[in-house]
Amino acid sequence: MFFFKKKTQISEQKVRELIQRLEAAYTEKDIEKLKKLFHPDYRDISFLNHFTLMMNFQIYNIQSEIMKIEILGLSEDEATFTYTRKHIYTCVNKNDENGENPSNLTSYYIQTNREANSIWITRFSKYSELFLDNEGEILPHEKAVVPSSAQFFENMKRFIESFQLDGFKPATYLLYNDSEFIGYYPEIERFSYKTTEKFTIDYFVEMDAASVEEHTEIYIRENSLEYSDVIEIEGNYSIIETKFISNSRLQHELVLSMLAPDGFFMIRYLKNSNSPMDQQLRQRWIDQMAAATSYLNPN
Numbered sequence: 001m002f003f004f005k006k007k008t009q010i011s012e013q014k015v016r017e018l019i020q021r022l023e024a025a026y027t028e029k030d031i032e033k034l035k036k037l038f039h040p041d042y043r044d045i046s047f048l049n050h051f052t053l054m055m056n057f058q059i060y061n062i063q064s065e066i067m068k069i070e071i072l073g074l075s076e077d078e079a080t081f082t083y084t085r086k087h088i089y090t091c092v093n094k095n096d097e098n099g100e101n102p103s104n105l106t107s108y109y110i111q112t113n114r115e116a117n118s119i120w121i122t123r124f125s126k127y128s129e130l131f132l133d134n135e136g137e138i139l140p141h142e143k144a145v146v147p148s149s150a151q152f153f154e155n156m157k158r159f160i161e162s163f164q165l166d167g168f169k170p171a172t173y174l175l176y177n178d179s180e181f182i183g184y185y186p187e188i189e190r191f192s193y194k195t196t197e198k199f200t201i202d203y204f205v206e207m208d209a210a211s212v213e214e215h216t217e218i219y220i221r222e223n224s225l226e227y228s229d230v231i232e233i234e235g236n237y238s239i240i241e242t243k244f245i246s247n248s249r250l251q252h253e254l255v256l257s258m259l260a261p262d263g264f265f266m267i268r269y270l271k272n273s274n275s276p277m278d279q280q281l282r283q284r285w286i287d288q289m290a291a292a293t294s295y296l297n298p299n
Contacts, residue, residue, distance in 0.1 A: 008117045009076040016043065016069060018119060019083050023064040026087075028056040039113070039120035047124055059096055060081050060089040067105065068191055077114045082107055082127075084191040088136050103132040107191050127193060128172045145173040145182065152180045152203045155262050155298070159201060162292035168199055178205040194247075200268045207264035212257055219257070226250070231286060236260070237293045239286060249274040254282070256289040260296045267292065 008014075018037065023031040031053050035043050046052075056062075065086040073080040085106040091097045091115040111123035128146045138144050142160070146153045150173065160182075168184040171191075185192065200211040209215035216238040220228045227243040238256040244251050249272060256267040269285045 004243075008114060008119060010074065010079045010112060010114055010119055012071055012074065014119060015071065015074075015079050015081055015112070018121070019066060019069060019085075020249050022121075023066060023085060027062045027064045029062075031057075037121055037125070039115075039122045040119070042122055042124075045124060047126075055101075056089075059093075060102070061092055063088040063090075068107075070193070072193070079112045080110070081112075082109050082193045083190075084108075084128075086132070086136065088132070094297075101132070102132060103134075103136060105130040105132060105138060107193070109193055128191065130171075130190075142170050142182070145170040147173060147175070149175065150180060152263065153182070156180070156182060156201050156203050158197060158295045158298060159258075159265060159267060159292050162295060163199065165199060165287050169196075179203060194272070196273055197269070197271050200270070202266040202268075204264040204266075207259050212236055215257055216240060219255070232290065234293075236296060239289050241282075243276065246272075250276070252277045252282075252288065254285050256292060258293060258296055260298070262298050268291070 022034070022037055025037065031050065038045070038048065045060075066289070067084040067086055068082045069081060071079065071081045084105065086105045087103060090103045096294045106126055107128040109125045109127050110121060111119055112119055114120075128145075129147075131139050131147075133139055142157075153173075165184055165198075167173070167186055169187045169190050170182065171185040173181040174183075175183040179260075180203045182201050185195045186197060189195040207215055209218060212235065213233060216230060216233060220230075220240065220242070223242070223244065225242050225244045227241075229241045231239045231241055231254075233239075237256065240257075241257050242253050242255065244253070252271045252275075254269045254271075256265075258265045260265070267289065269289075271281075276282075
């Protein structure tokens, strides 16, 4: 008589067990166990950098708490999901304490695939990181997201103060070459990968066009839009309105582009409710964008 081993299938329970093993390997400082959760072709990602892991594990002990897991897509062979976890770091040697606190609350977008009888992580992307104080609480205001390596937040700061962001919280900050990005999400969606609305600012050292007018034309021409309208355009700024389809949902967006003496800025408000934003909301954001242009010249 032959007995066949039951074929492993991806399920919500398997996803939760995978994340629990991931966090356990990290807090146990077991690099090899950590790497074995990732597909062999995907073990060169920055998260698994051996030197960085060794440095962290030598200096700190880590406490982990899984805050949230959200399944975005699931089949027998693959899963797409997000998870948010809190890491509290304490120095192994008290003499190593220097006032720096790497404790954080971070969210990841993850894809897993089944091959033979194994389930592997094939994508592992951080999309939000919030910094914590010594008590494990999220730091206030933009301190929650702006890393110490940020170069251009001060350039963006004067424009942020122009907008009423009641109900929004800083949720993510991204660093690129000669560019930085800050995103504000509704407070109840702060850890979500997809949000119903968001306010964002992109900063660029240079504008990739000869003028704001040319930039605006390129933006409208090169994006797949259902609708576009130039609401206002002057020599160094433009406000445009666009509608487009993403993931079968209607997105309604207002975009302020500004060329200032200290760089190029794109400020966006996006409504992702599969319907146009109401007229009152639309006008409120347009008015705030127009008012922000008075801060083009840094003090």
